[in-house]
Amino acid sequence: xxxxxxxxxxxxxxxxxxxxxxxxxxxxxxxxxxxxxxxxxxxxxxxxxxxxxxxxxxxxxxxxxxxxxxxxxxxxxxxxxxxxxxxxxxxxxxxxxxxxxxxxxxxxxxxxxxxxxxxxxxxxxxxxxxxxxxxxxxxxxxxxxxxxxxxxxxxxxxxxxxxxxxxxxxxxxxxxxxxxxxxxxxxxxxxxxxxxxxxxxxxxxxxxxxxxxxxxxxx
Amino acid sequence: xxxxxxxxxxxxxxxxxxxxxxxxxxxxxxxxxxxxxxxxxxxxxxxxxxxxxxxxxxxxxxxxxxxxxxxxxxxxxxxxxxxxxxxxxxxxxxxxxxxxxxxxxxxxxxxxxxxxxxxxxxxxxxxxxxxxxxxxxxxxxxxxxxxxxxxxxxxxxxxxxxxxxxxxxxxxxxxxxxxxxxxxxxxxxxxxxxxxxxxxxxxxxxxxxxxxxxxxxxxxxxxxxxxxxxxxxxxxxxxxxxxxxxxxxxxxxxxxxxxxxxxxxxxxxxxxxxxxxxxxxxxxxxxxxxxxxxxxxxxxxxxxxxxxxx
Numbered sequence: 001x002x003x004x005x006x007x008x009x010x011x012x013x014x015x016x017x018x019x020x021x022x023x024x025x026x027x028x029x030x031x032x033x034x035x036x037x038x039x040x041x042x043x044x045x046x047x048x049x050x051x052x053x054x055x056x057x058x059x060x061x062x063x064x065x066x067x068x069x070x071x072x073x074x075x076x077x078x079x080x081x082x083x084x085x086x087x088x089x090x091x092x093x094x095x096x097x098x099x100x101x102x103x104x105x106x107x108x109x110x111x112x113x114x115x116x117x118x119x120x121x122x123x124x125x126x127x128x129x130x131x132x133x134x135x136x137x138x139x140x141x142x143x144x145x146x147x148x149x150x151x152x153x154x155x156x157x158x159x160x161x162x163x164x165x166x167x168x169x170x171x172x173x174x175x176x177x178x179x180x181x182x183x184x185x186x187x188x189x190x191x192x193x194x195x196x197x198x199x200x201x202x203x204x205x206x207x208x209x210x211x212x213x214x215x216x217x218x219x
Numbered sequence: 220x221x222x223x224x225x226x227x228x229x230x231x232x233x234x235x236x237x238x239x240x241x242x243x244x245x246x247x248x249x250x251x252x253x254x255x256x257x258x259x260x261x262x263x264x265x266x267x268x269x270x271x272x273x274x275x276x277x278x279x280x281x282x283x284x285x286x287x288x289x290x291x292x293x294x295x296x297x298x299x300x301x302x303x304x305x306x307x308x309x310x311x312x313x314x315x316x317x318x319x320x321x322x323x324x325x326x327x328x329x330x331x332x333x334x335x336x337x338x339x340x341x342x343x344x345x346x347x348x349x350x351x352x353x354x355x356x357x358x359x360x361x362x363x364x365x366x367x368x369x370x371x372x373x374x375x376x377x378x379x380x381x382x383x384x385x386x387x388x389x390x391x392x393x394x395x396x397x398x399x400x401x402x403x404x405x406x407x408x409x410x411x412x413x414x415x416x417x418x419x420x421x422x423x424x425x426x427x428x429x430x431x432x433x434x435x436x437x438x439x440x441x442x443x444x445x446x447x448x449x450x451x452x453x454x455x456x457x458x459x460x461x462x463x464x465x466x467x468x469x470x471x472x473x474x475x476x477x478x479x480x481x482x483x484x485x486x487x488x489x490x491x492x493x494x495x496x497x498x499x500x501x502x503x504x505x506x507x508x509x510x511x512x513x514x515x516x517x518x519x520x521x522x523x524x525x526x527x528x529x
Binding site: 005006007008009010011013018019020044045046047048049050051052054056059060063064065126127128129130131132133134135172174196197201 | 240241242243244245246247347353355356358398399401402446447448449450452454472473474475482483484485486507508510511513514515518
């Protein structure tokens with residue numbers, strides 16, 4: 001059962017659970033998809049997260065009660081989520097600043113850390129923190145670590161970073177307390193007008209390993 | 220074409236248009252002006268379109284030298300001081316800047332943000348179709364820096380528009396702001412909810428376009444340190460583990476794992492951001508239907524002002 005929580009004068013939060021689960025996230029994506037296919041008058045935008053969907057609206061045109069009625073109506077119909085895209089992302093693990101420390105803390109060899117990272121089944125749960133920071137769930141338990149106690153400043157774009165059960169590709173020069181285990185030429189902020197963000201929420205990501213030489217040869 | 224050169228720019232002086240909407244799902248907040256009403260008034264003077272850029276000036280101030288040409292401009296929002304050469308003028312006014320003159324905008328008796336709009340097309344870089352500046356990344360129009368040139372294309376001189384314009388009462392700083400509880404008020408004790416509704420809070424110096432941290436009663440959340448990241452809005456009152464509340468503003472992060480005890484209604488945010496560090500503010504809790512009524516009332520007042528006979 002979904003919970004409908006009104007926010008201020010201009011939004012509803014539709015909540016499908018309290019803990020991160022594939023089932024809750026599937027419901028979030030299904031409602032998101034249904035809403036984008038059937039928007040209401042005054043709809044501004046929807047933001048999917050782990051267990052809930054934020055629906056922002058223009059309070060001059062509509063109100064919480066009308067929006068809730070519209071969303072309940074959508075939720076009553078069979079929801080078919082969009083077929084997710086699977087993206088192949090090359091990763092170079094050579095000269096990654098935190099790979100040795102992750103190995104030490106998890107008690108694995110660096111090769112085992114890399115193998116674990118490559119074995120993960122990743123899916124974009126939400127974007128957050130900064131433009132283009134796509135939170136990919138599915139990091140194996142074996143390399144699950146808490147964040148560093150102090151963030152590192154000035155981490156460049158294109159770094160593969162991990163913390164908890166999540167993996168991210170950095171898109172900007174920003175501070176991060178996550179562990180930097182590799183880098184990729186893949187740009188989530190594409191700079192392209194038609195598709196400025198590479199992944200949609202719900203998309204799958206598969207990482208594959210490239211050598212330093214291959215990484216440097218990639219466009 | 221009119222060419223201006225930045226002689227001095229304080230921190231957080233940026234190009235902004237009315238905002239970059241619809242990209243929250245990709246981690247991009249709307250950005251745009253901190254005081255959206257003042258921005259709208261400034262742009263309306265020249266009938267500039269909603270996607271036109273203006274310059275948002277912070278308490279840091281701005282000095283511009285007119286290197287070439289001339290242009291009529293408006294400064295709207297806050298009680299800022301505006302000077303052309305030795306002539307000391309106020310904000311909420313329209314003037315013309317001529318070649319060789321220096322325009323100085325600096326903080327006056329009240330307010331934290333003001334808008335410099337031009338009769339003409341202010342040239343600013345765009346990102347995703349908007350010149351709104353996302354402060355933390357610098358994407359969009361960008362932050363102004365000394366030495367930079369600012370270009371106004373098709374700059375006009377409009378003597379009939381010159382003079383002062385009225386500063387409506389609702390454009391003044393708001394010391395009482397309406398908020399709706401939630402969406403994560405369930406993580407707070409009855410005492411914390413009572414404190415939020417009855418105790419004064421103070422803005423701190425931790426104030427930028429992303430948000431402002433408040434000083435006040437500790438609102439420590441109970442058992443909420445591991446909630447899954449949820450969407451954040453402009454106006455979200457987020458409480459970190461230390462019990463301190465932060466009101467999220469134009470450049471807010473789009474998702475976060477700290478609980479939001481309440482959300483400030485949009486109509487009060489423009490007046491709220493015109494407060495300054497150490498100013499007191501109180502929350503007045505309302506239900507969602509009242510919040511909608513406030514939004515409609517505020518919109519009606521703004522439209523009546525913009526359509527006033529001149």
